Amino acid sequence: MREVREVGGSAALLHSAARGSAQAWEELVDRNGPVVWGVARAYCSNPADAEDVYQATWLLLAENLERLRSPDALSGWLVTTARRESARLARARQREAPTGVDPSLFDVPDHDDGPESKALRSITAARLWQAFGQLSQRCQQLLRVLAVAPETSYAQVSEALGMARGTIGPKRSRCLALLRQRMTSLGGAEEAA
Template sequence: MDSESIGRLFQAAAKGDAAAWKALVERLSPLVWSVARAHGLSDADACEAYQTTWFRLAQHLDRIRDPERVSTWLATTARNECLKLIRSGRKLVASDTESFERIPDDRTPESVFIEDEEARDEAERHRQLWQAFRELGDKCQQLLRVLIGSPPHSYQEAAAALGLAIGSIGPMRQRCLRQLRLLLTGGGNS
């Protein structure tokens, strides 16, 4: 979904279309969540940053001048809430600890109910990929976490979410993916 269709959804929501709002939330929730996680917030704090961001967007339905840039607005707002939470003394989750170790619950029905062996192997592959990702340095984890929450090849959201120059994102992404590849292929047996 491109920024044009996101803009259309937003405008429909501004006119009172609840289904359009729901579609917007479903489409852009991974982005807002990824910004909160990229800032190292705990589950509870990430939930709060996520909620405040969406609640605030609901208040701004008739105020945003450029509907096509809603995703950047969300990324910036989420970033600011995260920074404020960090400044007020919220504990950050260390980059190599839990969170990703939780046993999948009703939030990941696919991983719980996979019967098919092929699908199980696929899920295991993704689990290992995620584990390698969590071994990356902080900056790379931050960047990749936001990028995978955004549409492919869209760097505006990551720039807004992390306060980076948009021109630096491409080279950083390349470097970080290269490091991830090294961890996947060169890493020892787990």
């Protein structure tokens, strides 16, 4: 991570970025990037869509730098924008998604090791995603954020997902225990461990 170069709150950084300061823009991205990425991964089912949402969120900020009503509430604006972009992209994906196609057909093969380990990894991954898909939407969002952006603070996770900060740790533990239980019931006791 880069060291802090521009001192000031979000309002000062936004003002400087609007005047063309690349340094201020980089500082805005450094400060808020993990939150935007966490929201994108929480609401998108695959990394490519999350990257699209992440980029679209920053593009929208760049286009609206001077129009923000409350520059000090930038983090909330970014979270809301990322959520809306995620929902927009999900609606678009629903219109274009093929039906009846096994998503594993799109996996890129890994030629680094033998077929036995590939088969085992494939079975384990399939069980994990099947068990993950059985979790509530809330658990899926929380586990995605924490897995993709582990350095994100509970305060940022709280803001991104609209959860009370004190409930994140216990909810995470319950979701992981439930995931482990589902993996075990699917025959993946050794993978769940």
